[in-house]
Amino acid sequence: MKKIKPTLFLLSIILIITACNKNGEIVKYPSFGSLNISGTLSSPLIVKIDGKIIDTLNAASNGIIRPVEEGKHKISLLNSAKKSVIDTVLTFQKRKTRYLTNFFYTGYGVLFPDPDKTRKPKRGNMLVRFVITDKTLPNELNLKLFILDFGTGISTPLNIKINGVRKDKFSNYIELDNPGSSDFYYLLEGYDLSGKKIMSIDNNTYGYVVSDNNYTPFTENSIISLGIGPGNESAPSHLPQVIFQRIAQ
Numbered sequence: 001m002k003k004i005k006p007t008l009f010l011l012s013i014i015l016i017i018t019a020c021n022k023n024g025e026i027v028k029y030p031s032f033g034s035l036n037i038s039g040t041l042s043s044p045l046i047v048k049i050d051g052k053i054i055d056t057l058n059a060a061s062n063g064i065i066r067p068v069e070e071g072k073h074k075i076s077l078l079n080s081a082k083k084s085v086i087d088t089v090l091t092f093q094k095r096k097t098r099y100l101t102n103f104f105y106t107g108y109g110v111l112f113p114d115p116d117k118t119r120k121p122k123r124g125n126m127l128v129r130f131v132i133t134d135k136t137l138p139n140e141l142n143l144k145l146f147i148l149d150f151g152t153g154i155s156t157p158l159n160i161k162i163n164g165v166r167k168d169k170f171s172n173y174i175e176l177d178n179p180g181s182s183d184f185y186y187l188l189e190g191y192d193l194s195g196k197k198i199m200s201i202d203n204n205t206y207g208y209v210v211s212d213n214n215y216t217p218f219t220e221n222s223i224i225s226l227g228i229g230p231g232n233e234s235a236p237s238h239l240p241q242v243i244f245q246r247i248a249q
Contacts, residue, residue, distance in 0.1 A: 030069045033092035037077075038063025039103040039110075040243070042133065045085065048076040063101070068092045075100060077110075085110045104243045106133055106227075109168030113244045114223065120248030124220045125177050128209055129170045130162060130188075133227035133241055138198060141165050141190040141228075145174075146201065148208075151183040155201050165190075170225055176209070178218055185209065185217045188228065188238075199238060205231070207238035212245060221248045 037047060041059040048054065050073050055064050057077065070092055077086040077100075085105065090098045104111040111131060121127045132141060145160040165171045176186060188207035190199030199205050207228045211219035227241035 031094035032067040032069055033094060034097040035066050035068045035075065035090070035092070035100070036063065036097050037065075037075075037100045039101060039105060041105045042135075043080065043105065043107040045105060046078040046080075046082070048074075048078065050074050051076075065097075068098075070094055077105075079107075104227075106131060106167055107135065108139075108166075111170060111225070111243065113246075114225070119173075119223060121175050121221065121223070125175050126211060126218060126220065127173045127175055127223045128226055129173045129224070130165045130226050130228060131170050131243070132165060132167045134230040134238055136230060137167075137190070137228065137238075138192045139167050140193060141198065142193070143199075143207075144189045144191070146187040146189065146206075147179055148185050148187045148201070149181075149183055150185065151181075155187060165228070173223075176218070178220060182217060190228075199228075204236050205238065208240055210240045210242065213242050215240075219247070222246070223248060 035049070037057060039057070041057060044059065045057045046053055047057055047064065049066070049068060054066055057064060072089055072091050074087070074089050076084050078084050086100070086103070088100070092098055102113060119127070130143065132139070143162040143165055145158045145162070146155045147158060148155040160174060162171050162174055179186070186209035187201060188199060188209070189197065189201060190207065192198050199207055209226065210216060211222050211224055223246050224242060225244040227243050229239045229241040231237050231239055
């Protein structure tokens with residue numbers, strides 16, 4: 001059997017460990033973390049890392065997970081016009097996951113939960129803010145509030161208006177008290193900026209307020225971010241979409 005001289009063997013090991021690139025720098029094998037992106041989308045978003053397209057986030061997908069080399073990297077989400085809607089720099093660590101989640105893309109803007117965790121209504125009331133998610137509606141509406149008794153069909157106008165509701169960002173909050181019955185819903189009529197009525201109780205194209213995805217009309221102490229969405233063949237009214245919700249502690 002041929003023997004390897006100890007000095008030659010040791011030299012080989014040293015050469016492997018200290019392999020250099022053309023600039024004389026030691027080559028280091030990269031370590032990776034993970035990027036997890038998921039949100040609610042009405043239109044696809046292109047995902048870039050450091051300016052390179054890596055995937056497309058679709059409305060029907062459950063999100064994407066991709067390995068990312070350790071260090072700081074620029075993460076960008078772009079719409080179909082290649083315009084950036086999210087730009088952020090995240091630091092990745094070995095075997096750890098960074099998340100870009102819990103956002104809502106309306107097709108016009110990216111929305112996030114209210115960062116003010118101390119915000120709350122008066123005890124027993126509810127806070128609601130709005131955004132337009134129905135693409136067939138104008139880009140901006142002024143809203144008037146009513147109460148409708150579904151048991152009798154009688155609607156009562158309230159002295160509450162929400163002006164400048166848009167598709168790219170949430171309105172200010174309004175505070176609502178408990179209407180006192182599960183048959184009572186807060187309804188929305190909408191007017192474009194010229195004053196023309198676009199959403200109407202008269203032809204059942206109104207919108208309405210709910211506090212959860214089960215269409216509960218009111219939940220005490222809740223803070224709701226609500227989309228004014230499209231109707232369907234059986235319901236011409238603008239169906240509400242609960243985007244974010246929490247109960248004040």
